[in-house]
Protein backbone atom coordinates (compact mmCIF):
# COMPACT_ATOMS: atom_id res chain seq x y z
CA UNK A 179 0.00 0.00 0.00
CA UNK A 180 1.52 3.43 -0.91
CA UNK A 181 2.72 5.42 2.13
CA UNK A 182 0.28 8.31 1.48
CA UNK A 183 -2.63 5.88 1.76
CA UNK A 184 -1.11 4.28 4.86
CA UNK A 185 -0.80 7.71 6.53
CA UNK A 186 -4.38 8.51 5.61
CA UNK A 187 -5.78 5.24 6.97
CA UNK A 188 -3.53 5.45 10.04
CA UNK A 189 -4.77 8.93 10.83
CA UNK A 190 -8.51 8.45 10.35
CA UNK A 191 -9.31 4.73 10.62
CA UNK A 192 -9.12 4.53 14.42
CA UNK A 193 -12.02 6.95 14.85
CA UNK A 194 -13.93 6.78 11.54
CA UNK A 195 -14.42 2.99 11.51
CA UNK A 196 -16.66 0.90 13.75
CA UNK A 197 -13.71 0.73 16.18
CA UNK A 198 -14.09 4.44 16.96
CA UNK A 199 -17.81 4.10 17.55
CA UNK A 200 -17.27 1.23 19.96
CA UNK A 201 -14.25 2.72 21.77
CA UNK A 202 -16.23 5.91 22.42
CA UNK A 203 -18.73 3.76 24.28
CA UNK A 204 -21.67 4.82 22.10
CA UNK A 205 -23.33 1.38 21.93
CA UNK A 206 -23.78 1.64 25.72
CA UNK A 207 -25.61 4.99 25.55
CA UNK A 208 -29.05 4.34 24.01
CA UNK A 209 -30.99 7.27 22.57
CA UNK A 210 -34.42 6.03 23.68
CA UNK A 211 -37.86 6.63 22.23
CA UNK A 212 -37.31 10.36 21.75
CA UNK A 213 -39.39 11.22 18.69
CA UNK A 214 -43.03 10.50 19.62
CA UNK A 215 -45.45 12.71 17.63
CA UNK A 216 -42.61 14.14 15.52
CA UNK A 217 -42.59 14.42 11.73
CA UNK A 218 -39.32 13.89 9.88
CA UNK A 219 -38.19 14.24 6.27
CA UNK A 220 -35.13 12.21 5.27
CA UNK A 221 -33.65 12.48 1.77
CA UNK A 222 -31.81 9.61 0.11
CA UNK A 223 -33.62 7.24 2.44
CA UNK A 224 -33.85 4.23 0.13
CA UNK A 225 -30.42 2.91 1.15
CA UNK A 226 -27.31 3.37 3.25
CA UNK A 227 -27.22 5.94 6.05
CA UNK A 228 -30.48 7.64 5.02
CA UNK A 229 -32.42 4.40 5.34
CA UNK A 230 -30.85 3.76 8.76
CA UNK A 231 -31.82 7.27 9.93
CA UNK A 232 -35.39 6.82 8.66
CA UNK A 233 -35.75 3.43 10.38
CA UNK A 234 -34.09 4.68 13.57
CA UNK A 235 -36.41 7.70 13.83
CA UNK A 236 -39.54 5.66 13.05
CA UNK A 237 -38.57 3.03 15.64
CA UNK A 238 -38.32 5.84 18.20
CA UNK A 239 -41.82 7.12 17.49
CA UNK A 240 -41.56 9.54 14.53
CA UNK A 241 -43.62 9.61 11.35
CA UNK A 242 -40.89 9.66 8.71
CA UNK A 243 -41.28 10.83 5.12
CA UNK A 244 -38.54 8.88 3.36
CA UNK A 245 -37.52 10.28 -0.02
CA UNK A 246 -35.93 8.35 -2.87
CA UNK A 247 -36.32 7.52 -6.54
CA UNK A 248 -36.10 3.72 -6.55
CA UNK A 249 -39.64 2.24 -6.61
CA UNK A 250 -38.75 -1.18 -5.11
CA UNK A 251 -36.75 0.34 -2.26
CA UNK A 252 -39.56 2.84 -1.60
CA UNK A 253 -42.12 0.00 -1.53
CA UNK A 254 -40.02 -1.85 1.06
CA UNK A 255 -39.86 1.31 3.23
CA UNK A 256 -43.67 1.64 3.05
CA UNK A 257 -43.95 -1.68 4.88
CA UNK A 258 -42.13 -0.25 7.92
CA UNK A 259 -44.50 1.12 10.62
CA UNK A 260 -44.20 4.90 10.80
CA UNK A 261 -42.49 5.31 7.42
CA UNK A 262 -44.18 6.91 4.40
CA UNK A 263 -42.30 6.97 1.12
CA UNK A 264 -42.11 9.86 -1.33
CA UNK A 265 -40.76 9.43 -4.86
CA UNK A 266 -38.70 12.38 -6.10
CA UNK A 267 -35.51 12.60 -8.15
CA UNK A 268 -33.39 14.87 -5.98
CA UNK A 269 -30.86 15.46 -8.77
CA UNK A 270 -33.46 17.93 -10.07
CA UNK A 271 -34.05 21.34 -8.48
CA UNK A 272 -37.65 21.16 -9.77
CA UNK A 273 -38.23 17.96 -7.78
CA UNK A 274 -36.71 19.47 -4.63
CA UNK A 275 -39.02 22.48 -4.92
CA UNK A 276 -42.05 20.25 -5.59
CA UNK A 277 -41.10 18.07 -2.60
CA UNK A 278 -40.98 21.15 -0.36
CA UNK A 279 -44.46 22.23 -1.51
CA UNK A 280 -45.82 18.70 -1.00
CA UNK A 281 -44.40 18.35 2.50
CA UNK A 282 -45.43 21.87 3.57
CA UNK A 283 -48.98 21.06 2.47
CA UNK A 284 -48.98 18.09 4.86
CA UNK A 285 -47.84 20.18 7.85
CA UNK A 286 -44.87 21.22 9.93
CA UNK A 287 -41.60 19.29 10.12
CA UNK A 288 -39.71 18.61 13.34
CA UNK A 289 -36.59 17.33 11.61
CA UNK A 290 -35.21 17.67 8.08
CA UNK A 291 -32.25 15.44 7.25
CA UNK A 292 -30.45 16.55 4.09
CA UNK A 293 -28.73 13.21 3.66
CA UNK A 294 -28.69 12.49 -0.06
CA UNK A 295 -25.28 12.86 -1.69
CA UNK A 296 -22.59 11.14 -3.68
CA UNK A 297 -19.03 11.31 -4.96
CA UNK A 298 -18.44 10.68 -8.68
CA UNK A 299 -15.08 10.34 -10.39
CA UNK A 300 -16.32 11.16 -13.90
CA UNK A 301 -17.93 14.43 -14.92
CA UNK A 302 -21.67 14.20 -15.63
CA UNK A 303 -24.51 16.67 -15.79
CA UNK A 304 -27.87 16.55 -14.04
CA UNK A 305 -31.11 16.57 -16.09
CA UNK A 306 -31.18 20.36 -15.59
CA UNK A 307 -27.62 20.82 -16.87
CA UNK A 308 -25.69 21.35 -13.61
CA UNK A 309 -22.64 19.27 -12.69
CA UNK A 310 -24.38 16.27 -11.22
CA UNK A 311 -22.73 16.05 -7.78
CA UNK A 312 -23.13 19.81 -7.26
CA UNK A 313 -26.84 19.28 -8.01
CA UNK A 314 -27.33 16.40 -5.56
CA UNK A 315 -24.89 17.37 -2.78
CA UNK A 316 -25.63 21.05 -2.44
CA UNK A 317 -27.99 22.75 -4.89
CA UNK A 318 -30.86 20.34 -4.16
CA UNK A 319 -30.38 20.64 -0.38
CA UNK A 320 -30.42 24.43 -0.71
CA UNK A 321 -33.55 24.46 -2.92
CA UNK A 322 -35.47 22.08 -0.64
CA UNK A 323 -34.49 23.73 2.64
CA UNK A 324 -34.90 27.35 1.58
CA UNK A 325 -38.37 26.59 0.17
CA UNK A 326 -39.39 24.71 3.34
CA UNK A 327 -38.23 27.69 5.42
CA UNK A 328 -40.11 30.15 3.16
CA UNK A 329 -43.26 28.06 3.51
CA UNK A 330 -42.96 28.02 7.31
CA UNK A 331 -42.64 24.22 7.41
CA UNK A 332 -39.48 24.35 9.53
CA UNK A 333 -40.85 26.68 12.17
CA UNK A 334 -39.70 25.03 15.45
CA UNK A 335 -37.89 22.37 13.40
CA UNK A 336 -34.23 21.54 13.02
CA UNK A 337 -31.97 20.64 10.12
CA UNK A 338 -29.25 18.02 9.92
CA UNK A 339 -26.87 18.28 6.97
CA UNK A 340 -25.00 15.08 6.18
CA UNK A 341 -21.46 16.11 5.31
CA UNK A 342 -18.27 14.04 5.39
CA UNK A 343 -14.71 14.07 6.62
CA UNK A 344 -14.05 14.53 2.88
CA UNK A 345 -14.49 18.27 3.52
CA UNK A 346 -11.00 18.33 5.08
CA UNK A 347 -9.71 18.43 1.47
CA UNK A 348 -11.01 21.91 0.65
CA UNK A 349 -11.39 25.39 2.04
CA UNK A 350 -14.70 27.15 1.44
CA UNK A 351 -14.54 27.57 -2.33
CA UNK A 352 -16.73 28.88 -5.11
CA UNK A 353 -14.56 27.71 -8.04
CA UNK A 354 -14.68 24.07 -6.91
CA UNK A 355 -18.46 23.89 -6.52
CA UNK A 356 -19.21 23.37 -10.18
CA UNK A 357 -16.11 22.44 -12.10
CA UNK A 358 -15.64 22.25 -15.85
CA UNK A 359 -15.38 18.80 -17.49
CA UNK A 360 -11.71 19.41 -18.47
CA UNK A 361 -10.53 19.99 -14.89
CA UNK A 362 -13.02 17.85 -13.02
CA UNK A 363 -11.92 16.29 -9.73
CA UNK A 364 -14.80 14.46 -8.07
CA UNK A 365 -12.92 14.33 -4.76
CA UNK A 366 -12.39 18.10 -4.70
CA UNK A 367 -15.95 18.79 -5.85
CA UNK A 368 -17.29 16.57 -3.06
CA UNK A 369 -15.00 18.30 -0.53
CA UNK A 370 -16.21 21.75 -1.61
CA UNK A 371 -19.88 20.73 -1.47
CA UNK A 372 -19.49 19.26 2.01
CA UNK A 373 -17.49 22.31 3.19
CA UNK A 374 -20.24 24.61 1.92
CA UNK A 375 -22.82 22.69 3.99
CA UNK A 376 -21.16 24.11 7.12
CA UNK A 377 -21.82 27.64 5.85
CA UNK A 378 -25.44 26.72 5.11
CA UNK A 379 -25.91 25.35 8.63
CA UNK A 380 -24.65 28.63 10.09
CA UNK A 381 -26.93 30.61 7.73
CA UNK A 382 -30.07 28.62 8.55
CA UNK A 383 -29.34 28.78 12.28
CA UNK A 384 -29.03 32.58 12.02
CA UNK A 385 -32.41 32.58 10.24
CA UNK A 386 -33.93 30.82 13.27
CA UNK A 387 -33.82 27.14 12.32
CA UNK A 388 -31.09 25.30 14.26
CA UNK A 389 -28.92 23.41 11.79
CA UNK A 390 -26.10 20.94 12.34
CA UNK A 391 -23.51 19.56 9.94
CA UNK A 392 -22.36 16.03 10.70
CA UNK A 393 -19.97 13.30 9.61
CA UNK A 394 -21.22 9.70 9.89
CA UNK A 395 -17.83 7.98 9.97
CA UNK A 396 -16.94 5.43 7.28
CA UNK A 397 -20.04 3.37 6.71
CA UNK A 398 -20.51 0.18 4.64
CA UNK A 399 -22.99 1.38 1.99
CA UNK A 400 -23.53 1.01 -1.75
CA UNK A 401 -22.27 4.59 -2.06
CA UNK A 402 -18.90 3.69 -0.54
CA UNK A 403 -18.66 0.44 -2.52
CA UNK A 404 -19.08 2.31 -5.81
CA UNK A 405 -17.28 5.62 -5.05
CA UNK A 406 -14.46 4.48 -2.78
CA UNK A 407 -13.62 0.90 -3.81
CA UNK A 408 -10.12 1.13 -2.25
CA UNK A 409 -11.51 2.11 1.15
CA UNK A 410 -14.01 -0.71 0.85
CA UNK A 411 -11.32 -3.24 -0.17
CA UNK A 412 -8.85 -2.33 2.59
CA UNK A 413 -11.24 -1.57 5.44
CA UNK A 414 -14.56 -3.14 4.41
CA UNK A 415 -14.38 -5.54 7.36
CA UNK A 416 -14.26 -2.71 9.90
CA UNK A 417 -16.54 -0.09 8.33
CA UNK A 418 -19.50 1.12 10.40
CA UNK A 419 -22.99 -0.30 10.06
CA UNK A 420 -25.76 1.97 8.75
CA UNK A 421 -27.11 2.30 12.29
CA UNK A 422 -23.70 3.42 13.57
CA UNK A 423 -23.49 6.00 10.76
CA UNK A 424 -27.00 7.21 11.63
CA UNK A 425 -26.30 7.53 15.35
CA UNK A 426 -25.15 11.16 15.51
CA UNK A 427 -28.17 12.34 13.46
CA UNK A 428 -30.57 10.64 15.88
CA UNK A 429 -28.64 11.92 18.88
CA UNK A 430 -28.62 15.53 17.59
CA UNK A 431 -32.39 15.42 17.03
CA UNK A 432 -32.97 13.92 20.47
CA UNK A 433 -30.68 16.33 22.39
CA UNK A 434 -30.77 19.51 20.26
CA UNK A 435 -27.42 20.79 21.58
CA UNK A 436 -26.56 24.48 21.13
CA UNK A 437 -25.41 25.25 17.57
CA UNK A 438 -21.62 25.66 17.27
CA UNK A 439 -20.71 27.78 14.23
CA UNK A 440 -18.41 25.88 11.89
CA UNK A 441 -18.50 22.65 13.89
CA UNK A 442 -18.57 19.21 12.28
CA UNK A 443 -20.59 16.94 14.57
CA UNK A 444 -19.28 13.41 14.76
CA UNK A 445 -19.93 10.71 17.33
CA UNK A 446 -22.22 12.99 19.36
CA UNK A 447 -19.71 15.84 19.77
CA UNK A 448 -18.75 19.02 17.89
CA UNK A 449 -15.37 18.47 16.26
CA UNK A 450 -13.00 20.64 14.25
CA UNK A 451 -13.86 20.82 10.56
CA UNK A 452 -10.16 21.11 9.72
CA UNK A 453 -7.60 18.33 9.65
CA UNK A 454 -5.04 20.21 7.49
CA UNK A 455 -3.98 23.90 7.61
CA UNK A 456 -4.75 24.43 3.88
CA UNK A 457 -8.54 24.32 4.44
CA UNK A 458 -8.64 27.00 7.10
CA UNK A 459 -8.58 30.20 5.00
CA UNK A 460 -11.82 30.48 3.01
CA UNK A 461 -11.37 31.41 -0.66
CA UNK A 462 -14.66 33.33 -0.63
CA UNK A 463 -17.22 34.82 1.71
CA UNK A 464 -20.16 32.45 2.37
CA UNK A 465 -22.48 35.03 0.75
CA UNK A 466 -20.86 34.31 -2.64
CA UNK A 467 -21.85 30.64 -2.28
CA UNK A 468 -25.40 31.53 -1.23
CA UNK A 469 -25.70 33.91 -4.20
CA UNK A 470 -24.63 31.21 -6.68
CA UNK A 471 -27.05 28.70 -5.15
CA UNK A 472 -29.95 31.17 -5.23
CA UNK A 473 -29.17 32.12 -8.85
CA UNK A 474 -29.00 28.46 -9.91
CA UNK A 475 -32.30 27.63 -8.17
CA UNK A 476 -33.91 30.60 -9.95
CA UNK A 477 -32.41 29.48 -13.28
CA UNK A 478 -33.72 25.91 -12.87
CA UNK A 479 -37.15 27.13 -11.72
CA UNK A 480 -37.41 29.51 -14.70
CA UNK A 481 -36.50 26.81 -17.22
CA UNK A 482 -38.91 24.27 -15.68
CA UNK A 483 -41.79 26.77 -15.77
CA UNK A 484 -40.95 27.65 -19.41
CA UNK A 485 -40.95 23.94 -20.40
Ligand SMILES: NC(=O)c1ccc[n+]([C@@H]2O[C@H](COP(=O)([O-])OP(=O)(O)OC[C@H]3O[C@@H](n4cnc5c(N)ncnc54)[C@H](OP(=O)(O)O)[C@@H]3O)[C@@H](O)[C@H]2O)c1
Pocket residue numbers: 221222223224225226227228245246247248266267268269270293294295296297314340341342343393394395396397398399400401402
Ligand atom coordinates in the same frame (compact mmCIF):
# COMPACT_ATOMS: atom_id res chain seq x y z
N1 LIG B 1 -20.97 5.95 3.58
C1 LIG B 1 -20.01 6.70 4.12
O1 LIG B 1 -18.99 6.19 4.63
C2 LIG B 1 -20.15 8.19 4.17
C3 LIG B 1 -19.11 8.92 4.76
C4 LIG B 1 -19.22 10.30 4.83
C5 LIG B 1 -20.36 10.91 4.35
N2 LIG B 1 -21.34 10.19 3.77
C6 LIG B 1 -22.53 10.91 3.27
O2 LIG B 1 -23.70 10.28 3.74
C7 LIG B 1 -24.76 10.44 2.78
C8 LIG B 1 -25.34 9.07 2.46
O3 LIG B 1 -24.28 8.26 1.97
P1 LIG B 1 -24.47 6.69 1.71
O4 LIG B 1 -23.11 6.13 1.71
O5 LIG B 1 -25.52 6.17 2.60
O6 LIG B 1 -25.00 6.75 0.20
P2 LIG B 1 -25.72 5.61 -0.66
O7 LIG B 1 -25.38 4.26 -0.16
O8 LIG B 1 -25.39 5.94 -2.09
O9 LIG B 1 -27.24 5.89 -0.40
C9 LIG B 1 -27.82 7.07 -0.89
C10 LIG B 1 -29.28 6.83 -1.17
O10 LIG B 1 -29.80 7.98 -1.86
C11 LIG B 1 -30.52 7.54 -3.01
N3 LIG B 1 -30.40 8.51 -4.07
C12 LIG B 1 -29.29 8.77 -4.82
N4 LIG B 1 -29.55 9.71 -5.73
C13 LIG B 1 -30.84 10.08 -5.54
C14 LIG B 1 -31.68 10.99 -6.21
N5 LIG B 1 -31.25 11.71 -7.23
N6 LIG B 1 -32.95 11.14 -5.77
C15 LIG B 1 -33.42 10.39 -4.74
N7 LIG B 1 -32.66 9.49 -4.08
C16 LIG B 1 -31.38 9.32 -4.50
C17 LIG B 1 -29.85 6.24 -3.40
O11 LIG B 1 -30.72 5.40 -4.14
P3 LIG B 1 -30.68 5.20 -5.73
O12 LIG B 1 -29.36 5.67 -6.24
O13 LIG B 1 -30.94 3.74 -5.88
O14 LIG B 1 -31.81 6.05 -6.22
C18 LIG B 1 -29.52 5.63 -2.06
O15 LIG B 1 -30.60 4.90 -1.54
C19 LIG B 1 -24.13 11.16 1.58
O16 LIG B 1 -24.40 12.53 1.67
C20 LIG B 1 -22.64 10.89 1.74
O17 LIG B 1 -21.86 11.90 1.15
C21 LIG B 1 -21.26 8.84 3.66
